[in-house]
Amino acid sequence: MLNYKLYYFNVTGLGEPIRYLLHYCGVEFEDYRFQDFDEWKNHFQDKMPMRQVPVLEIDGCEKLHQHISICRYFGKKFNLCGSTLEEDQRIDEVMYDINDMRLSIANYYNETVVEFKAALKERMLSKLSFFLGKLDMLASKNGQSFVRGGITWVDIYYAGISEVMSNILERDINEDYANLTKLVAHVRNNNRIKAYLEKRPKTII
Numbered sequence: 467m468l469n470y471k472l473y474y475f476n477v478t479g480l481g482e483p484i485r486y487l488l489h490y491c492g493v494e495f496e497d498y499r500f501q502d503f504d505e506w507k508n509h510f511q512d513k514m515p516m517r518q519v520p521v522l523e524i525d526g527c528e529k530l531h532q533h534i535s536i537c538r539y540f541g542k543k544f545n546l547c548g549s550t551l552e553e554d555q556r557i558d559e560v561m562y563d564i565n566d567m568r569l570s571i572a573n574y575y576n577e578t579v580v581e582f583k584a585a586l587k588e589r590m591l592s593k594l595s596f597f598l599g600k601l602d603m604l605a606s607k608n609g610q611s612f613v614r615g616g617i618t619w620v621d622i623y624y625a626g627i628s629e630v631m632s633n634i635l636e637r638d639i640n641e642d643y644a645n646l647t648k649l650v651a652h653v654r655n656n657n658r659i660k661a662y663l664e665k666r667p668k669t670i671i
């Protein structure tokens with residue numbers, strides 16, 4: 467059995483969908499959270515492949531990076547992919563749509579110039595409602611998942627990353643979308659995810 471260690475900050479962020487997937491799949495791992503930014507800067511940053519996290523270390527040596535490809539890796543490993551190449555294409559499309567939404571929120575959140583921030587907020591909110599509407603329709607068409615044929619890694623990815631987006635915007639982004647709410651609840655009702663959510667550290671973001 468491989469030994470996994472996930473390095474990330476003590477926030478949900480890009481680490482959370484990986485944590486969701488690992489718990490969903492019942493993979494034991496060390497959820498290493500830097501105590502603060504200094505610990506990261508002084509002791510870890512230079513040891514990471516691209517000086518960024520999340521990073522997943524395997525057996526104390528090999529280091530995987532890029533949060534989406536780490537999620538896809540577990541999707542493949544635990545049969546949470548599509549059953550055809552076309553379904554895998556759909557999974558990737560949804561994942562990149564979700565990522566576009568996330569980046570739009572992150573750009574708004576990180577903007578420090580007040581005048582730019584107002585314009586970014588307007589653009590981000592309009593994009594968000596369009597994308598969420600589309601994703602909701604997809605979830606409605608396919609039951610409690612984005613792609614036909616049952617739960618796949620992108621459903622679990624969404625449950626984790628939509629929590630991050632909601633934390634940043636300080637409201638549940640799925641609240642007006644019944645099918646997305648159902649999809650996320652379905653993932654969170656998984657016994658192992660439920661147990662993780664009960665015991666994980668409380669963080670603001």
Ligand SMILES: N[C@@H](CCC(=O)N[C@@H](CS)C(=O)NCC(=O)O)C(=O)O
Pocket residue numbers: 479480511517518519520531532533534
């Ligand atoms: N494209 C990368 C982005 C990783 C990234 O931006 N990580 C940030 C935290 S969310 C980071 O490591 N920041 C610390 C730093 O740059 O010092 C991914 O998706 O994993």
